[in-house]
Amino acid sequence: NEMVTFLDNETSKQKVQMSIHQFTNTCFRNCVASANSSSLSPQEEQCLANCVNNFLDTKIRVVKGLQHVKE
Amino acid sequence: NEMVTFLDNETSKQKVQMSIHQFTNTCFRNCVASANSSSLSPQEEQCLANCVNNFLDTKIRVVKGLQHVKE
Amino acid sequence: NEMVTFLDNETSKQKVQMSIHQFTNTCFRNCVASANSSSLSPQEEQCLANCVNNFLDTKIRVVKGLQHVKE
């Protein structure tokens, strides 16, 4: 059914968008100290990328750990 | 249609109420240091009013800035 | 009606679960300083129990206080 496929695609696109909003919100708070310039410093860029990767690594580890607890 | 008008009015009244809840929550946290008295000091009163006005000014500027980015 | 009773029970069980999630989230943040061990210290255990009880005491007092204000 094309409508279902369309809605599923929209839903997963929307989930990705919402994750990006959430990560930007958290990582901007952690990585950007002041707003005294319009550009990101190389350190801020690196911090943002690490923040996203570390958050995803933490989440993967938590999901695996919980599956292990259940067994 | 009267029902639609009634619901629209309720919805926008509700949005105003929810904004007041959100501003009180944020600005109380920022402006009120301790709960050692039942009254607000004149400084706390002023801080609360500035907090609301500054938040609204920031939001207006962000909306305008985003429209400018899009063009 | 059995379906209504079933749904009511599920809803209140779900509210209890969600309160436990919320309290654990807040009290873990307040009571657990570091994650350098897998066990809770006796102080952390006590802090968690106090945190839940104090939060509930605060909420009961707020609800009573608001009823008093209305009258």
Next chain:
Amino acid sequence: QVQQELALANATELVNNITDNCFQKCLSNPYSDPQPNCVDQCLNKYLKAWNTVSKTYIARIQDPSTSGEI
């Protein structure tokens, strides 16, 4: 019906926000006993803050020079 549900939603939001704020302000040390006076004072202070915020926000909404932008 709609109005009742909105009133309930507002009361719940108010109770939760006051509890969160006054729990934090009155119990900085979660080991200590609760201080009922602190919660009562904090509650009264919160309601006064609600009035100040409300007046300021509604004044901005009704100001024709900026209301369109909010």
Next chain:
Amino acid sequence: QVQQELALANATELVNNITDNCFQKCLSNPYSDPQPNCVDQCLNKYLKAWNTVSKTYIARIQDPSTSGEI
């Protein structure tokens, strides 16, 4: 069906709360490499905290002297 959806909602809430808390506690410096051991310890600690909170809260709900007020 209802129970399955609630179980999924609970699991999602638990995963998100543990991830948030353990990300903050284990990675105070976001430049550093992740420390898998810290996340595992933090996860175990969180589950123990969940049990303590759960026991305390349910004891309060079942205490007839205060349960009506919660």
Next chain:
Amino acid sequence: QVQQELALANATELVNNITDNCFQKCLSNPYSDPQPNCVDQCLNKYLKAWNTVSKTYIARIQDPSTSGEI
């Protein structure tokens, strides 16, 4: 219709997140006057951070060695 509603939800989320973050970063002292330049700089910085986060996250999703776990 669905796409329009999602686009609106995304725009609202973006406006709210930028306003929260830039209000905090630009107005550490709530007594002071607003600094329009700070808000503009902060907004531009936030949009650049959004791009960096987006690139990093999408690279992880598309990496076949980990994408199944996210």
